[in-house]
Each structure stands twice: as structure tokens, then as C-alpha cells.
Amino acid sequence: MRFEIDIKCPQCNAALSVPEDNYIFKCGFCDSTFHVTGTNEVLIYYLPAKLTRKEARIKVRAGLMKSKKTSARPSKTLLAYVPFWRLRAMFFDFAFFLEQIQKIQETKSKTYRTTEVEDAKEFRVQDMDVTFPADESSDFGLKSLSYRTEIKSLRLFDPRLTDDGAILPPTINAAKALKMARSGIYSKFGLKLEHTAFSEQRLISKVLSMIYYPIFVIKVDGIKGLTTLTVDGLSGRIMRPGSAADLIELAETNFVPERKVAAKTMGFILFRCPDCGWDLPYMPYNRVHVCEECKAAWYEKKGSFSRVRYDLVSPSDGCGGKLVFMPFWRLVVQIDVGDFKVKDVKGFRQILPYAFPLKDENPDRELCFYVPGFNIKPIKNFNELAARMTRFQPGIKIAKKEDLPKTRLAGVFTSPDDAFRMAKIIYLSLVPYKNKRARDYAEKAKIKLLGTTLTYFPFFDDRMYFRDPITGAFFQKKSVAFE
Numbered sequence: 380m381r382f383e384i385d386i387k388c389p390q391c392n393a394a395l396s397v398p399e400d401n402y403i404f405k406c407g408f409c410d411s412t413f414h415v416t417g418t419n420e421v422l423i424y425y426l427p428a429k430l431t432r433k434e435a436r437i438k439v440r441a442g443l444m445k446s447k448k449t450s451a452r453p454s455k456t457l458l459a460y461v462p463f464w465r466l467r468a469m470f471f472d473f474a475f476f477l478e479q480i481q482k483i484q485e486t487k488s489k490t491y492r493t494t495e496v497e498d499a500k501e502f503r504v505q506d507m508d509v510t511f512p513a514d515e516s517s518d519f520g521l522k523s524l525s526y527r528t529e530i531k532s533l534r535l536f537d538p539r540l541t542d543d544g545a546i547l548p549p550t551i552n553a554a555k556a557l558k559m560a561r562s563g564i565y566s567k568f569g570l571k572l573e574h575t576a577f578s579e580q581r582l583i584s585k586v587l588s589m590i591y592y593p594i595f596v597i598k599v600d601g602i603k604g605l606t607t608l609t610v611d612g613l614s615g616r617i618m619r620p621g622s623a624a625d626l627i628e629l630a631e632t633n634f635v636p637e638r639k640v641a642a643k644t645m646g647f648i649l650f651r652c653p654d655c656g657w658d659l660p661y662m663p664y665n666r667v668h669v670c671e672e673c674k675a676a677w678y679e680k681k682g683s684f685s686r687v688r689y690d691l692v693s694p695s696d697g698c699g700g701k702l703v704f705m706p707f708w709r710l711v712v713q714i715d716v717g718d719f720k721v722k723d724v725k726g727f728r729q730i731l732p733y734a735f736p737l738k739d740e741n742p743d744r745e746l747c748f749y750v751p752g753f754n755i756k757p758i759k760n761f762n763e764l765a766a767r768m769t770r771f772q773p774g775i776k777i778a779k780k781e782d783l784p785k786t787r788l789a790g791v792f793t794s795p796d797d798a799f800r801m802a803k804i805i806y807l808s809l810v811p812y813k814n815k816r817a818r819d820y821a822e823k824a825k826i827k828l829l830g831t832t833l834t835y836f837p838f839f840d841d842r843m844y845f846r847d848p849i850t851g852a853f854f855q856k857k858s859v860a861f862e
């Protein structure tokens with residue numbers, strides 16, 4: 380489910396609709412280009428009601444007539460904006476567990492069936508896109524906003540909405556919402572937790588937002604036992620006949636005054652290089668922007684551009700041909716396993732025996748994790764490539780930016796924070812599941828981030844593939860999106 384966000388151009392005030400996945404957009408009226416800010420926070424949106432109070436009452440009256448409740452009259456009508464949580468993310472789950480294996484052994488006279496327990500590990504990844512009520516104290520008869528074709532675009536929350544209706548405060552906070560969403564996906568996986576030795580989960584590309592949805596609460600006079608009805612403020616559907624006697628009271632008493640609504644909404648900054656003032660290259664989903672003019676690289680953080688350190692890896696000698704530069708987040712890490720602090724490649728080999736090639740000229744170099752910054756699909760390939768680069772621990776030679784011919788740099792889609800979130804998952808990908816020692820280390824391991832550099836690796840453009848001459852990693856061209 381992808382929405383558009385209705386906004387006003389910060390430059391010329393024209394009404395615009397921007398796809399919600401875009402970090403960058405261009406105003407079609409004044410040609411200004413902007414970067415969206417605030418996407419790392421919980422953004423608040425609302426949906427305006429499509430019905431008036433009167434129209435909602437007419438719906439209720441028609442419904443009452445149809446069910447032959449002719450004495451009933453809709454009276455007091457309240458428009459309430461009810462909060463929903465929305466979570467979009469990729470859910471990574473890595474589990475080591477005990478698997479029951481059925482074995483059959485045959486002799487001349489008899490067949491034996493035995494059940495043995497074996498170590499196993501499983502890596503799962505699942506797209507999440509869920510909405511659920513953020514208020515658990517009341518039931519308005521709407522469980523989710525998913526698959527609602529009426530919803531095309533969202534509006535940025537405006538505190539003046541309180542002039543129009545009552546804002547219901549959420550009773551489920553963000554941390555609890557995340558927990559609920561996670562347990563929901565667990566039951567979907569059908570994971571047998573009792574057999575799990577240990578597991579790690581991560582939410583990547585997480586976007587948690589709140590959407591206020593319009594609902595009419597209508598008091599009904601003249602029928603015993605029926606006191607209120609609720610009407611969907613978008614579709615006009617009567618949602619909940621019957622017992623919600625206290626809904627009006629609830630909505631009125633819990634009414635949030637304007638100043639109390641924590642309205643974190645989107646902001647916009649001009650999409651220009653802070654150093655030289657030139658427009659940055661327009662790639663709507665890109666997270667790191669390399670200025671074509673002065674070669675400075677930028678990442679939006681807390682409403683302004685922060686400088687990103689980046690390196691280009693020197694292509695190895697004698698490799699001619701066409702090159703593309705693919706970005707990886709190079710994370711310098713320390714892994715603490717109890718008192719044992721792993722800071723270099725040598726130490727990494729001690730906690731991950733057999734996982735590496737044995738020969739190495741410089742085992743004392745710093746330990747790095749490599750996470751693809753570019754968009755590679757399917758997501759399993761992303762994890763495999765990260766694991767391969769990290770296993771290899773390439774010794775790299777940094778090229779001078781000015782020494783390289785005009786280079787093609789692929790866009791960066793992974794945020795540096797997500798790159799670090801992936802570190803433990805990558806580590807677990809490298810753990811041989813039958814090796815108890817390596818598994819025990821991994822279970823206790825805590826990864827500390829010491830530094831992050833965006834590192835572009837040269838890949839050969841080799842017919843259908845891109846190949847890394849250093850690690851031998853390769854992937855299909857069509858599995859990568861450049862911009």
C-alpha cells in the first residue's frame with residue numbers, strides 16, 4: 380500500500396501530491412527541488428472526512444428505516460479523528476533452532492523409524508505493511524486501514540483540525556506498537572519459539588507513522604438498548620450498530636486541545652549542495668547525494684544536510700573495461716563477546732572458525748562489515764552479498780577521486796542506521812550452524828560501531844553481470860536499481 384502525500388510547495392504554495400517513498404521531489408509549477416525531512420521520526424497524518432455531519436445522519440436514518448426502526452432518530456453527532464498506527468518495514472529474522480528429523484533405517488527383517496534432533500538455522504525476511512488502532516480503550520468497529528481503496532493520499536497533520544472534530548489520543552505508544560506488529564508477524568511465520576535456541580530480529584527501512592481517521596459517532600434517540608452508531612467518515616458505511624453507549628462521552632472527554640497534539644510533520648529543505656550551491660542530482664529514492672560540481676556527499680539528518688565521508692576503491696591493476704562504482708557502507712566494528720574484544724580480522728576468525736579463507740597477509744587490520752548501499756533485489760541477495768563481502772574482509776586501496784576517469788556512482792538506498800542494524804544479521808549469516816562454539820560466541824556477541832564510511836567498490840560491467848574483481852562477488856545487472 381503506497382500513498383501519496385498532499386503538500387503545498389514550500390516555494391510557490393502550489394498544491395502537490397508526492398509519492399510517499401520519495402525523498403526528493405520537484406515542484407511542477409516553480410521547478411524548485413526539495414528534500415523531505417522528518418522521515419526518521421513518527422510522522423503524523425490525517426484523512427479528511429468526505430461526509431458532512433448532516434450526510435452522516437442521513438446515512439444513519441436510512442439504515443434505521445431499512446431495519447424498520449422508524450421511531451429512532453439520530454441526534455447529537457460528533458466527528459472524531461481516531462488514531463491508527465501504520466508500520467512499513469522489512470522484517471529480518473535469523474533463528475538457530477533444533478529441528479526434528481525423521482530417519483528410517485532398514486535391515487533385512489525390519490524397518491526402524493527414529494526421530495533425531497538436529498541443529499538448524501533459518502533466515503527469513505518479510506515485507507510488513509500493517510495498520511491497526513492506536514487506541515485500545517474504545518472500539519469503533521474499524522480494525523485496519525489496509526486494503527481501503529478510498530484512501531489514495533494522506534495529509535500532513537494540522538493542529539487546526541481540532542476546530543473540525545475531536546482528536547482522540549493514542550493509548551498505545553510507539554514502542555508498544557512496534558512490539559504488537561512484531562508479534563503479529565511471528566504468528567504469521569508460525570515460528571515455534573520453544574525450539575528456538577536463539578534468534579535475532581531487525582526491522583529495516585522502518586517507517587512508523589500515525590494516521591488520524593475520521594469517524595462519526597451519532598447518538599440515536601428513541602430505541603431501547605441502541606444508543607449510538609458509528610459511521611465511516613470516508614465511505615459513509617455504518618460500522619457499528621449497538622452498544623457503544625459511551626463513545627460520545629469518551630470522544631468528548633478525551634478531546635485533545637490543539638496545543639497538546641504532538642504534531643511531527645514533514646519538513647522540506649532546498650535540494651542544493653551546501654558547499655557550492657549547485658542543485659544535487661535528482662534521484663527521488665536516493666539517500667546520499669554526491670554533488671557533481673564539488674564532489675561533496677550529503678545525507679539528510681534532523682532537517683539539514685550532513686557531510687558523508689566516502690571513498691572510492693582503486694580498481695586493481697590491469698583491470699580494464701567498463702567500470703561501475705557500487706556503494707557499500709563500510710562499518711568499522713568491535714565485537715564484544717564477554718571480556719573478549721574482537722577488533723581485527725584475526726580475532727574475527729577466532730570467533731568464526733572455518734568461515735574464512737585461511738591465508739591472509741595482514742590479519743591485524745581493522746574489522747569491517749560491508750552492507751550494500753544500493754538497491755539489490757530480491758532481498759536475500761542483499762544479505763548474501765553483505766555476508767560475502769564481510770567474510771572476505773577485502774584489503775582495499777583507496778583511489779584519489781581526481782585520478783579516476785568520469786565515474787558512474789550508483790544511488791544509495793540504505794541509510795547508515797539501517798546498515799548498522801543489519802550488522803548482527805550479517806554476522807549470523809556467517810555462523811556455521813553445526814559449530815557450537817561459533818554459535819555460542821554469536822549468541823553472546825555485542826557489536827559496537829566505531830566508524831562508518833561510504834565506500835564505492837569498482838565492479839566490472841560484464842554483459843549480464845556486475846563483478847567485483849577483488850572479492851569475486853557478482854550479481855545480475857537487472858537485480859539492481861541505479862536510481
Ligand SMILES: [Zn+2]
Pocket residue numbers: 388389390391392393406407408409410411
Ligand atoms: Zn513550487
Ligand SMILES: [Zn+2]
Pocket residue numbers: 652653654655656657670671672673674675
Ligand atoms: Zn557542491
